[in-house]
Amino acid sequence: MFEVFYHPIYTYGIDKSSRFPRERYQLTRKYLENKTSNIIFKKPNMINIKDIYLTHDKKFVDSFFKGSLTIKEKRKIGLQPWNKHITNRTRYILGGSIEAMQSAVTKHNIAGNMAGGTHHAHYSFGSGYCIFNDIAICAVKSLRDYDKINNVLIIDLDVHQGDGTASILKNYQNTFTFSMHCEKNFPLIKMKSDIDVPLPGGIKDDDYLEILINNIDILRNIKFDLILFQAGVDILINDSLGYLDISREGIKKRNEIILKFAKEKKVPMVVFMGGGYSKPIEHSVKAFSDLFLQCSHYSKFFI
Numbered sequence: 130m131f132e133v134f135y136h137p138i139y140t141y142g143i144d145k146s147s148r149f150p151r152e153r154y155q156l157t158r159k160y161l162e163n164k165t166s167n168i169i170f171k172k173p174n175m176i177n178i179k180d181i182y183l184t185h186d187k188k189f190v191d192s193f194f195k196g197s198l199t200i201k202e203k204r205k206i207g208l209q210p211w212n213k214h215i216t217n218r219t220r221y222i223l224g225g226s227i228e229a230m231q232s233a234v235t236k237h238n239i240a241g242n243m244a245g246g247t248h249h250a251h252y253s254f255g256s257g258y259c260i261f262n263d264i265a266i267c268a269v270k271s272l273r274d275y276d277k278i279n280n281v282l283i284i285d286l287d288v289h290q291g292d293g294t295a296s297i298l299k300n301y302q303n304t305f306t307f308s309m310h311c312e313k314n315f316p317l318i319k320m321k322s323d324i325d326v327p328l329p330g331g332i333k334d335d336d337y338l339e340i341l342i343n344n345i346d347i348l349r350n351i352k353f354d355l356i357l358f359q360a361g362v363d364i365l366i367n368d369s370l371g372y373l374d375i376s377r378e379g380i381k382k383r384n385e386i387i388l389k390f391a392k393e394k395k396v397p398m399v400v401f402m403g404g405g406y407s408k409p410i411e412h413s414v415k416a417f418s419d420l421f422l423q424c425s426h427y428s429k430f431f432i
């Protein structure tokens with residue numbers, strides 16, 4: 130079984146007038162309705178704020194929840210205007226990521242959050258639609274809570290570099306960050322992951338998949354007991370922000386490569402939704418739905 134964490138607040142926690150395509154969460158959830166009996170949708174609980182302190186500056190965390198971030202700090206995050214649900218939305222999304230990690234590690238080997246992958250959030254500031262970094266929190270918490278997790282691999286295939294994750298986890302010996310992204314996309318100043326693969330704009334399926342396969346070969350030699358997969362679909366040719374030209378089929382092949390890799394290594398994997406900003410949003414929704422359906426299919430064969 131494949132557990133996916135989802136809460137309607139993922140959508141209504143963003144203001145209607147925000148430029149962010151908030152409908153993508155509820156549309157993906159709706160699209161998957163009745164598509165497979167193998168997906169179990171679960172409502173997450175809110176994260177315990179102490180878990181956010183694991184990888185973030187307490188002062189920054191408390192300012193956010195007290196509503197005292199400066200206009201500049203809020204603007205760097207985006208998603209504006211913020212409505213009254215923004216703090217609970219943040220806690221539910223982080224809760225969904227943590228519970229997906231717990232589900233993958235203790236029960237099903239693969240689980241996902243239909244949101245999250247907030248890889249631009251740094252230790253003491255948010256950025257690029259990301260407030261706190263759920264990937265970093267899951268990495269550190271899984272290492273702390275489970276004896277069987279000694280090394281965590283982060284595979285970030287969003288079109289944007291996982292700069293916040295790289296920067297937060299750089300001092301952790303037992304995490305390995307891999308980011309394959311478009312060199313022309315945000316952030317302007319990239320951080321240093323353990324492996325970065327910057328791609329030129331306009332790259333298409335064949336070249337993209339060949340580069341990915343070559344890098345997965347390198348990752349085969351690294352020790353890890355958990356994969357955190359940021360599966361952003363903003364590499365799609367129709368995306369309004371991403372500069373890569375990958376087809377819907379190409380993204381399915383990409384997902385297949387990562388799923389096969391996790392299965393071959395016999396390690397649990399957590400899937401985070403990441404970016405997707407096509408206009409109309411339906412292209413991104415279909416690509417996200419493909420991803421979750423592929424995961425549910427693979428869950429049958431996991432270990």
Ligand SMILES: [Zn+2]
Pocket residue numbers: 287288289361363403404405
């Ligand atoms: Zn992105």
